[in-house]
Amino acid sequence: MINLGVASLRLCAGLVGRRSGFCARSLRTITGMTVSQIDEEVAKLLELKAQLGGDEGRHQFTLKTAKGTRDYNPKQMAIREKVFNTIISCFKRHGAENIDTPVFELKETLTGKYGEDSKLIYDLKDQGGELLSLRYDLTVPFARYLAMNKVTNIKRYHIAKVYRRDNPAMTRGRYREFYQCDFDIAGQYDPMIPDAECLKIVHEILSELELGDFRIKVNDRRILDGMFAVCGVPDDKFRTICSTVDKLDKMSWEDVRSEMVKEKGLSEEAADQIGQYVSLQGGMDLAERLLQDAKMSQSKQACAGLTDMKQLFSYLQLFQVTDKVVFDLSLARGLDYYTGVIYEAILTQTGPVPVAAAQNGAGEKAEEGVSVGSVAGGGRYDGLVGMFDPKGRKVPCVGVSIGIERVFSIMEQKAEASAEKVRTTETQVMVASAQKNLLEERLRLTAELWNAGIKAEVMYKRNPKLLSQLQHCEDSGIPLVAILGEQELKDGVVKLRTVHSREEIDVSRAELVEEIKRRTSDV
C-alpha cells in the first residue's frame, strides 16, 4: 500500500520536475490552491522524491552541471589564473580600485535597462521577501552602487560572473554563466581622455594575452543617430534600425537592407543612404571627411560625435594604439544605455576548430576555422547612474568589459596543442623516504618546511614506495624531492634530489630551506 502511494507521488513529482502543466493543473482543480501553495507543494514533492531516490533511486540521478554552465578543473583554473593576472595587472597599472557587488540584485534594479534582452535575465523564485534576479552584467550594478553611495568619481575594476538565459554555443566559448572583467571611469572630465584610456587598456590586454591579431572598432551613438536623422529615419525608429545595423557583422548588407525595408518599414531611399555610410571605415581622416560631408554636417549631434572622434584619435596617436583601432560606422552595439563613444574588439585570426564543434557536424568548414569574434566591448553611458539617483543626478561614465570565456577557450586549445605541461600546483618539494616506518620523520620535516614558507607535499601513506613518490613528482611537475632515510637522520642531512636530472646531494637540515629556495627561485 505504501508502495502504491509512493509510486503515484513519484510520478507526480516527475511530471512537475519536467514542467508538465498537467500535474499542476490537476492539483489546482482539486484543491483550489494559491500560487505560493503550489510552489510549496512542488518543493515538498521534490524533497520527497529526493528522499525516495536516496538509495534505490540512485540511477535516476542526473549527474551534470546546469545547462550552459561548466566546472573548471585544476588545469583550466591554472590557465584562468594566468589570464586574470594579466588583466588585473593591467587594471592596476592604470590605477583602478576594485569593488564587488552581490550576485543578485532586486529585480527592479535590472528591469528596464536591457531592452529586448531582459527576457534573458534569471529570476530567483519568490520564497517570501524580495523579488531578486541574477546580475546580467556588471555595468548596471556599478551604476546602482554609484547612485546608492553617492560616488561621483571613481576608476574601478570588477571581475565577476554574470548570468544570461541564452542558448549558448559552448563550443565557441559562450555560456549562461560567464566572467566579465570590467574597467570603468566615472566622473566629470574633459572629453575623450578617459575614453581613450579604455581603448588603450583593451589594446594592452589583448596584446599581452597573445591571442593573435585583433581590431578595435569604434563608433559613437551620436554619429549613428545623426546619420539616421540625415538619412530620413523617423525618430521613433532610431533604436530598431540601430539593432538591424548591429547585425552587419553577421549578415550581408542585402539582408540588413531587406530587414530595414520589409520588416521595419523604412523607405528604400533612407536604407540606401544608410548603406553608403555604414560601409565606411577609417581613422581621424574619415571623421574629418564626414565633418565636411554635405548631409552629415547638417546634424548637430553627428558633428559633436565626429569632433570628439577626431579628439579621440589624437589621444590614441599619443598612446600609439591607432594600428589596431578603426572608426567603423557599421558598429552599433545592442544595449540601450550607451550615449556616446562605443567600441568592440574582435580577434581577426581564425583559430583551430574545437573538437566538439567538428563532431557536431559544424565542422564542414573546418579548413576555414571558427572565428571567435568579439572579446571586448564598451562605451560611454552618461545617463545610467541618473536612472538610479532619487534626484536624477547624472554621473558620466565610460567603460570596457573583457569577455573572458572566449579567451579561455583559445588558451585551453593552445595548452592542449602545446607540448608544454601546465602545472596545477606550485609545490617546490616532496618529502619522501625510501625506507619503512619513517612517516613521523616525514611529517616532522614537512611541517618544518611549511613553517619556513616552503611549498611542500608528503604522501598520506605510512609506507609509500619510493617509486610512487617519485612518480607523483613527475606527474605534477614537482622539481625537488627531500629524501629521508635512517642514515640521513643519523647524519642530520637530507638527500635532495632534482627530479628532471635525477642528481642527488646531501644537504644539512640547517641549510635545507635556503637550498630549496635557491633551487626553486624561478618557480
Add this chain to the structure above:
Amino acid sequence: MINLGVASLRLCAGLVGRRSGFCARSLRTITGMTVSQIDEEVAKLLELKAQLGGDEGRHQFTLKTAKGTRDYNPKQMAIREKVFNTIISCFKRHGAENIDTPVFELKETLTGKYGEDSKLIYDLKDQGGELLSLRYDLTVPFARYLAMNKVTNIKRYHIAKVYRRDNPAMTRGRYREFYQCDFDIAGQYDPMIPDAECLKIVHEILSELELGDFRIKVNDRRILDGMFAVCGVPDDKFRTICSTVDKLDKMSWEDVRSEMVKEKGLSEEAADQIGQYVSLQGGMDLAERLLQDAKMSQSKQACAGLTDMKQLFSYLQLFQVTDKVVFDLSLARGLDYYTGVIYEAILTQTGPVPVAAAQNGAGEKAEEGVSVGSVAGGGRYDGLVGMFDPKGRKVPCVGVSIGIERVFSIMEQKAEASAEKVRTTETQVMVASAQKNLLEERLRLTAELWNAGIKAEVMYKRNPKLLSQLQHCEDSGIPLVAILGEQELKDGVVKLRTVHSREEIDVSRAELVEEIKRRTSDV
C-alpha cells in the same frame, strides 16, 4: 483613458510585487491560466511597472542591495584581497590545486544533503528548463564534481560565494551571500594523516591572520554515536539528540538537558549520562582515558573513533599545533554528511562591539564585547561522493571551510581603529604638470610608463591645477609625482617629486623608469 488602464495595471503589479495572493487568485479565476502563464503575466506586469516608473516613478525606486547582501567598496576589497592572499598562500603551500563550479546546481543535486537546513536554499524561478538552486556550500558541489569526473583522489581548494536564506545578524558578520574558503583532501589514505593536515592548515591561517587567540575543538561522529549508544539513546534518536548537543555552545547544560528530556523524550538517566561525557575536554590523555572507560569501551564505534583520535593527536604533536587543539565531547556540528572526525575553530578573544550592534540596543553588554565565534569548521565525509556515483562508489574525503565574513568584519574594525591608511590602488607615480597646455605631453609620458610596466595615473583634465594633482596623491597614497614643464621638456628631464618629503630632483627621461622602480620597490 490610457491613464486609467495604467493605474489599474500598476496596482495589480504592485500587489503581485508584494506577494499578495489576491491578485494572482483573481487572475486565475478570470482566465483559467496555467502556472507558467501566471509566471509570464507577472513578468510582463513587472516589466511594464519598470517602464512606467522609468521617469516619473523614479522616487519609488528602492535603492538598496538585496537583504543580507553587501557591496564591497575599494577599502573593503583591499582588506579582502589581503585576507585571500594569506589563505591562498597557505593552500598552495600545502600543494592544493584549484577548482571552480557554477554558482547554481540542479536542484536535485542539493536536495537531501542538508537536513533541516534545506529550507534555507535559494531556488531559481522555473523559467522553462531545469530546476536550479544556488549552492548552499562548496562541499556538495565538490562531491558532485568528483563523482561526475570520476576523480578518486585530489587535494583542492575552492574559494567562492555560497547562499543561505538565513536571517542574518549582519553586524556580527553574518550574511545571506558569503564567502567560503574550502580545502579538501579526497582519496583512500592511511588514517588521520590528511585529517591532521586540515587542522594544521586552520592553525596556520588563523595564526597568520592575527585575529587574536583561538581554539580548535575536535570530536568524532563515531565517538558521539558510540556515546549515545552506551548512554541508552535509541538508535533513531541519534541525529536529533546530536542536534541538541550541538547547542551547548549557545545554551546551558540545564536547557540542553531539558530539551533532550522534555522535547525529544529522552530518559533522564540517559540525559545525565550524556551530561557527564559532554563536559569532558582534553587531549590525547582524554582519548586514552575514555578507551579505558567501562561504558565507552563497550562501543566498537567509540573505540574506533578514540583510537583514531589518539593517532590524530600524535600527528598534531609532530605538527606542533596541540597548543590550540582540544578534544571536546560536546562538539557535534549540524550537517548530516560527516562520518568521522569533526572540528570547529573559534576565536576566543572578545572583539570591540560593532557600532551598529550597540545602536540596535544589543550593546548592553558592551564592556564584555561581542564574541565572533566560529570561523572555521569541517570534518570527514566518506559517504557523500557515493551518493552521487551511479554505482555508489565511495571516495573518502576530509576538509575544512574557512568562514571569511567574520574575519573581514574584524579586519575592517581593526582598519577603522588604526591610524594607518589602507591604500586602494598600487599606483607608483602621478604624471602631472604645473603649466597649462601640456595634456598631450602628460599623456605621452604616461603611456611610456604604462608600456614599461609602471603603475601610473594622469588627471583627465586639460589643465588641472598642480595643487589638485598633488592633493590626489596625498589622498590615495601615491608616493611619487613626475612633473612636466616647458623647461623640463626642453632639457629632456622630468622633475620627480617624493610626496611625503616634498623633495624634488630632475631625472632624465631615459632613466625615469628605473628611478621610479628603485624608489617604489617596497610598494
